[in-house]
Every structure is written in C-alpha cells, then in structure tokens.
Amino acid sequence: MIKTLVIAQQVWRETLRRKDLYVLFILLLAFFVALMTLNVFGLKSLVNHIKELGLLLVWIFGWFLTVGVSARQLPQEEKSGTIFSLLAKPVGRAELLIGKWLGASSLAGLATFFFYIILTGIVVARGGNFSPVLAAEAFLLQFCFIGVLAALGLLFSARMHGDAAATLTAVLSVAAFLLLPQAPQWSANLDGWQRQVLLAVYYALPHLEIFDLRRRMVYDWEALRLETLVMIIAYGVLMTAAFLLIAWLAYRNKKFSRDIL
Amino acid sequence: MQKKNSENTRLLSSIPRSAFLILRSMPLAIETCELTVEFHSGVKALQKLDLQVAPGEIYGFIGPNGAGKTTTMHVLLGFIAASSGTASILGVDVRRAIARQRIGYMPEQPQMYLFLTGRELLIMAGRLFGMRGKALADRAEALIEKVGLSEAKDRRIAGYSRGMMQRIALAQALINDPDLVILDEPTSGFDPIGRIEIREIISDLKRAGKTVFFSSHELSEVEKVCDRVGIISRGRLVAEGGIASLVRTGESLEQYFIRTLS
Numbered sequence: 144m145i146k147t148l149v150i151a152q153q154v155w156r157e158t159l160r161r162k163d164l165y166v167l168f169i170l171l172l173a174f175f176v177a178l179m180t181l182n183v184f185g186l187k188s189l190v191n192h193i194k195e196l197g198l199l200l201v202w203i204f205g206w207f208l209t210v211g212v213s214a215r216q217l218p219q220e221e222k223s224g225t226i227f228s229l230l231a232k233p234v235g236r237a238e239l240l241i242g243k244w245l246g247a248s249s250l251a252g253l254a255t256f257f258f259y260i261i262l263t264g265i266v267v268a269r270g271g272n273f274s275p276v277l278a279a280e281a282f283l284l285q286f287c288f289i290g291v292l293a294a295l296g297l298l299f300s301a302r303m304h305g306d307a308a309a310t311l312t313a314v315l316s317v318a319a320f321l322l323l324p325q326a327p328q329w330s331a332n333l334d335g336w337q338r339q340v341l342l343a344v345y346y347a348l349p350h351l352e353i354f355d356l357r358r359r360m361v362y363d364w365e366a367l368r369l370e371t372l373v374m375i376i377a378y379g380v381l382m383t384a385a386f387l388l389i390a391w392l393a394y395r396n397k398k399f400s401r402d403i404l
Numbered sequence: 405m406q407k408k409n410s411e412n413t414r415l416l417s418s419i420p421r422s423a424f425l426i427l428r429s430m431p432l433a434i435e436t437c438e439l440t441v442e443f444h445s446g447v448k449a450l451q452k453l454d455l456q457v458a459p460g461e462i463y464g465f466i467g468p469n470g471a472g473k474t475t476t477m478h479v480l481l482g483f484i485a486a487s488s489g490t491a492s493i494l495g496v497d498v499r500r501a502i503a504r505q506r507i508g509y510m511p512e513q514p515q516m517y518l519f520l521t522g523r524e525l526l527i528m529a530g531r532l533f534g535m536r537g538k539a540l541a542d543r544a545e546a547l548i549e550k551v552g553l554s555e556a557k558d559r560r561i562a563g564y565s566r567g568m569m570q571r572i573a574l575a576q577a578l579i580n581d582p583d584l585v586i587l588d589e590p591t592s593g594f595d596p597i598g599r600i601e602i603r604e605i606i607s608d609l610k611r612a613g614k615t616v617f618f619s620s621h622e623l624s625e626v627e628k629v630c631d632r633v634g635i636i637s638r639g640r641l642v643a644e645g646g647i648a649s650l651v652r653t654g655e656s657l658e659q660y661f662i663r664t665l666s
Contacts, residue, residue, distance in 0.1 A: 145531060145534065145536075146531075146532055146534075149528060149531045149532055152528075153517065153528065156519060156520065156524075157517070157519050160519040161519070223515050223518075224511070224513060224515030225515050225516065225517055226483075227481075227483060227509075227511045227515065228509070228511065228514075228515070228516070228529075228573070228576065229532075230481065230482060230483060230504075231481045231504060231507070231508075231509035231511075231586075232504055232529065232532040232533060233501045233502055233503075233504045233505040233532070233533065233534075234501060234504075234532055235501040238501075396485055398443075398483070398484045398485065399478070399483040399484065
C-alpha cells in the first residue's frame with residue numbers, strides 16, 4: 144500500500160512541477176472570467192446559461208487533464224528510462240499500475256473539485272445557486288468518470304506510445320459519451336445482424352454518459368436517489384477494475400530492454 | 405570443467421571451516437541455471453547461461469558490446485522474462501518482486517526523475533523499500549555525503565551533470581543497505597577521481613560483507629577490485645574464475661580478455 148502511495152505521490156509531484164497544468168488552469172480561469180462578465184440585456188435567466196457553459200468547461204478541462212496525465216505515465220517512464228530504477232525496487236507491476244491510476248485520478252479529481260468551487264462562486268455572484276446535495280452527487284459521479292477514464296488511459300498506454308494512447312482514449316471516451324447513447328435509436332432502424340452488432344457494441348462499451356448530472360444541476364432538478372447513485376458508482380468501480388485488470392494482463396510480462404531508451 | 409572444479413576446490417580450501425559451514429547454509433547471491441533469452445526478432449541474447457555468485461563476493465561480469473551483460477542484469481532485475489532456465493537472487497526467484505528487496509541497482513545510463521531533487525529521489529527510493537522516518541532521512545543524508553553531493557542535494561536533478569547523476573544513482577542503489585549490489589558500468593561517467601571514489605565505495609561494500617556484481621569495460625578497474633570474473637560472449641559464459649588463476653604470469657586481464665575472445 145505504501146509503495147502504491149509513493150508512486151501516486153510521484154505522479155502528483157511530476158504534474159505539479161510541469162508548466163502545462165498551470166496553463167490549463169489559467170485558460171480555464173480566463174473562460175470563467177469571461178462568464179463572469181457575460182451580460183445580455185440584464186436577463187435573469189442568463190444564470191442558467193452560465194451554469195451550462197461553466198459545467199461544460201469543467202467537464203472538458205477535467206477530461207483533458209485526466210487523459211493527458213494518465214496516458215503519458217507508463218510511456219514516459221519507459222522513454223526516460225526511469226522504469227529501470229523503479230522496477231529494480233520491490234515494486235510489482237500491479238502496484239505500479241494502481242499507483243499511477245491513483246495519482247492520475249486523484250490529481251484530476253482534486254483539480255475538478257477546485258473547478259467546481261470556482262464555478263459555484265461565479266454562479267452565486269451572478270445571483271444563482273447550486274443545490275448542495277446535487278452538486279456533491281455531480282462531483283462524486285464526475286470523480287467516478289475520471290477514475291474510469293484514467294484506467295482506460297493506462298490500459299492503452301500499457302502497450303502503446305503515449306500520444307497514441309492519449310488519442311485513442313480521447314476518441315473512445317468522446318464516442319462513448321456522445322454517440323453511444325444514440326445507439327438504441329439507430330438500432331431501431333436496422334434489422335438482423337447489423338442491429339445485433341450495434342447493440343453488442345452498445346452494451347460492451349462503457350456508458351460514460353450516466354456519470355453526467357449537468358442538466359440536473361442547470362435546471363435545479365431533484366437530486367438522485369441514493370440507490371441510483373450507489374448503482375452508478377458501483378458500475379464505475381466495476382469498469383475501472385476491469386480496465387485496470389486488462390492493463391495489468393497486458394503489462395505484467397512486458398519486456399523492458401535498453402533498446403527503448 | 406576440470407579447471408572450474410579445481411578452482412572451486414581451491415576457493416573452498418581457503419575458507420576457514422566455521423565460515424564454510426555458515427556459507428554452505430546461505431543461498432547464493434546470484435544463481436542462474438541454463439538461462440536463455442530469445443527476443444521476438446529471433447536474436448538469442450543469452451544461451452544456457454549458468455552463473456553462481458557467492459555471498460560477499462565481488463564479481464566482475466565482462467564481455468564485448470552486445471555480449472549479453474546488460475540482458476543478464478535485466479533478467480536478474482525482472483525487466484525481462486527468461487525464455488527458459490531459472491534465475492534467483494539470494495535464494496528467491498527473480499520473477500517475484502520481493503527478490504529485489506535486498507538488492508541495489510545502478511543502471512548503465514542513470515535516468516532519474518529530473519523533477520526531483522537529489523534528496524527527494526533518495527527518500528522516494530527508500531520509501532519504496534519500506535523505509536521511513538528519521539532512519540530514512542539519516543541514511544539519505546549519509547549517502548549524499550558519501551557520494552559527494554551535499555551541496556547539490558536540494559537542487560533538481562535536471563541541473564546535475566552526468567557525473568553527478570551517476571553519483572546520485574549510486575546513492576539510490578545503496579539506500580536500502582542492500583546485500584547484493586548490481587552495477588552496470590559504474591565508472592563510465594566518472595572522471596579519474598570519481599573512479600577512485602567508486603572503487604573505494606565498492607571496497608567498503610566488500611568489507612561490509614556485501615556482494616557486488618558489476619559489468620565494466622574498464623578491465624583495469626575490474627582487475628583491481630574483483631574476486632572473480634566471468635567473461636561472456638554471444639550470450640555464453642566463455643571463462644570464469646579468480647583473476648590470478650585465469651591470467652598467465654605477467655599478463656593483464658585485458659590481454660587475457662583479448663586472448664580468450666580471439
């Protein structure tokens with residue numbers, strides 16, 4: 144457990160000492176400042192648009208950060224050669240993977256938490272508010288989404304170059320998020336094997352859209368029932384565990400030689 | 405084979421009986437049995453390599469470029485799985501992570517986490533071995549002093565020279581007070597004074613009863629510090645023994661090395 148935490152701490156240190164995280168923060172703050180100053184004929188309903196845009200930005204930046212951090216962890220260790228010093232210690236490859244996942248997901252999760260705090264401040268300043276229970280649920284589910292995404296990023300990076308893994312994670316997660324929910328509708332227009340294939344894809348791919356409570360937050364709908372929340376979290380944990388298991392199977396016998404340097 | 409047996413008999417007879425009884429009950433520091441590594445390209449990096457390194461021994465592992473020295477080390481460290489054969493470190497199968505609990509490793513090209521300071525790197529390495537608290541902090545400080553990096557310990561490694569990186573790499577290899585130290589070309593990035601310091605550190609390790617297994621192209625260094633050497637060529641061990649028993653009178657290890665390989 145200690146080794147896993149030490150590896151997670153390394154992920155934090157490395158990311159916090161790089162400049163790109165701060166560029167991301169400054170960019171998000173710039174968008175938020177633009178939201179703060181948004182005023183069209185003094186319309187009161189504008190606060191809903193601010194919520195919608197702000198939450199979209201929080202999701203996009205959280206997604207970007209998770210994919211960027213998780214997909215580069217393993218390839219970077221190999222490219223820089225630090226994998227040799229690391230694996231020469233009594234660290235199992237499963238511990239390495241879990242440590243990397245923990246570091247990437249906790250970092251992106253905490254950054255997202257800060258994004259939520261800033262957005263809440265802007266919404267309150269513009270005369271609106273978020274239901275605290277719903278906001279807590281939304282953050283919790285987004286954190287689950289980050290966990291699934293980080294595991295997916297690690298899975299692809301176990302056998303791929305960092306850029307390829309990040310691109311594949313990004314494409315697959317966006318497709319799963321935006322296109323997959325449309326699949327049942329499309330399948331209604333198909334017959335036979337095409338319909339079966341589409342439905343098989345629908346059930347096989349991760350359903351990331353279920354972690355998204357943005358619409359509820361924008362329109363102040365009621366919070367999720369506890370049972371529903373627990374089921375979605377359980378689904379997230381299951382998907383994360385499955386991706387990490389496949390990542391371990393792909394990584395456990397990977398050969399490292401100095402040719403990779 | 406006969407020569408090897410007589411060498412072993414000579415070595416055993418030089419050990420006092422009480423020490424022999426203790427040594428007999430201890431596992432070998434390194435043991436490989438018919439170790440073979442074949443890459444996907446079909447290249448056989450190691451071919452049925454049998455290697456035995458006794459506890460407390462300084463063993464020089466030498467050979468031309470591409471002979472299989474680093475591959476052997478990488479199998480011992482679990483970076484590469486053997487295609488066939490077995491390997492163990494201090495009696496534990498190298499495929500188990502726990503086998504690396506009592507070893508220290510310094511790679512040929514010391515690639516470090518450039519965003520860490522020298523001290524942070526040692527603390528991190530120590531924590532991966534399960535060390536913590538004041539004992540770890542004191543050990544890190546002592547090693548930083550030993551490798552001559554006291555003034556640079558709080559600087560990021562990104563700003564270190566190659567020699568300084570070699571030093572911090574050596575310090576992190578020793579953080580857990582290992583019983584077996586594996587050094588891949590330990591003197592390659594050092595100036596002459598640095599080489600003497602490394603030699604002294606290896607001698608200190610020997611005095612402390614540690615086993616050192618190292619590869620080097622600097623045969624004069626090997627000659628000065630090693631108890632035994634093994635010469636590997638094309639993945640096979642072609643010669644092994646104490647330096648005095650291998651070389652002819654007046655011959656250097658370098659001359660013997662060239663003679664053996666030619």
